[in-house]
Amino acid sequence: IVDIYFKSQNEKYATLKSSSTDNDQEIDHDPADKLIKTPGGFRMLLNNQEIIFASKEDKAKMWLREESLNFSVADKSKIILDKDKINLKTGKANGVIDDNKTEFSFGSKRLKISKDGINIS
Numbered sequence: 001i002v003d004i005y006f007k008s009q010n011e012k013y014a015t016l017k018s019s020s021t022d023n024d025q026e027i028d029h030d031p032a033d034k035l036i037k038t039p040g041g042f043r044m045l046l047n048n049q050e051i052i053f054a055s056k057e058d059k060a061k062m063w064l065r066e067e068s069l070n071f072s073v074a075d076k077s078k079i080i081l082d083k084d085k086i087n088l089k090t091g092k093a094n095g096v097i098d099d100n101k102t103e104f105s106f107g108s109k110r111l112k113i114s115k116d117g118i119n120i121s
Helices: none
Strands: 002-006 014-019 034-037 043-046 050-054 060-065 068-073 077-082 085-090 093-098 101-106 109-114 117-120
Touching: none
Parallel strands: none
Antiparallel strands: 002 014, 034 043, 043 050, 050 060, 060 068, 068 077, 077 085, 085 093, 093 101, 101 109, 109 117
């Protein structure tokens, strides 16, 4: 089975929606998106907003967007890089780095470095 999607009903914008030998397989993404799946469950999704790489069951995931790059592992550890700052998070630990400060925390403990100096609390 081959499904072809005609955006704006114009063959110039024809997109292969899916290709399968399994009649029961459902398409769960926008037909204009490009989705590649491996037999092991890894995925790569490309569209006009982002590129996503994901491991089996989304245990590890990476998003590439216009002005940001996000990493997530087991929904516990995250790194978010954008044009203004870097955010880090894992368990009880957090970190933020931007033009004004570098700040790290773990539970109730905090370290902040800024133009005003170093603050440990």
